[in-house]
Amino acid sequence: MNGDKIGETAILVIDMINDFVTGKLGCENAENIVPDLKRFLEDAEEKGIPRIFIQDNHEEDDPEISHWGQHAMKGEEGSETVPQLQGLADERLRKKFYDSFYRTDLEQVLEERDIEEMILTGVTTDICIQNTAAGAFYRGYDITVIEDGTAALSQEKHQRALDYMESIFGAEILKLEKIKERW
Numbered sequence: 001m002n003g004d005k006i007g008e009t010a011i012l013v014i015d016m017i018n019d020f021v022t023g024k025l026g027c028e029n030a031e032n033i034v035p036d037l038k039r040f041l042e043d044a045e046e047k048g049i050p051r052i053f054i055q056d057n058h059e060e061d062d063p064e065i066s067h068w069g070q071h072a073m074k075g076e077e078g079s080e081t082v083p084q085l086q087g088l089a090d091e092r093l094r095k096k097f098y099d100s101f102y103r104t105d106l107e108q109v110l111e112e113r114d115i116e117e118m119i120l121t122g123v124t125t126d127i128c129i130q131n132t133a134a135g136a137f138y139r140g141y142d143i144t145v146i147e148d149g150t151a152a153l154s155q156e157k158h159q160r161a162l163d164y165m166e167s168i169f170g171a172e173i174l175k176l177e178k179i180k181e182r183w
């Protein structure tokens with residue numbers, strides 16, 4: 001990422017919804033990233049970098065429900081963006097699978113905005129972040145994953161997923177402050 005590519009970068013904010021942060025599948029690690037992520041998304045707005053929120057939104061017969069039990073159910077509080085990050089989305093998409101590209105309009109939204117590089121934030125590092133990184137890699141996007149803007153149930157799972165995305169998808173793993181230095 002460098003100065004002349006700013007117009008072609010988007011931030012993806014994945015699954016920062018009540019159920020994954022403070023609810024049924026939530027965890028302290030997810031709660032801990034919220035304040036810095038909020039400031040980062042506010043800074044991005046000033047720089048004109050689009051922030052695309054994409055979040056789980058399930059119905060009873062979705063395959064994930066039999067595996068994980070009910071979570072992020074359509075129309076319920078659990079599937080809503082956490083209060084601290086409300087009002088920060090330039091686009092909002094809903095998904096039913098780990099990969100944010102699968103059966104969503106994400107690719108179309110990115111094409112309309114001429115996006116070539118994606119900055120991945122949100123939860124969880126080893127599930128929806130990693131699967132979305134795979135989807136981005138297959139489509140030729142440059143991928144940056146924010147180390148302190150993503151979280152998993154354990155630090156071990158978090159680190160393993162970061163290492164995987166770096167070695168398998170060529171993702172750049174950066175801290176929030178490091179990215180802001182480049183803007």
Ligand SMILES: [Zn+2]
Nearest residue numbers: 056064072096
């Ligand atoms: Zn789900």
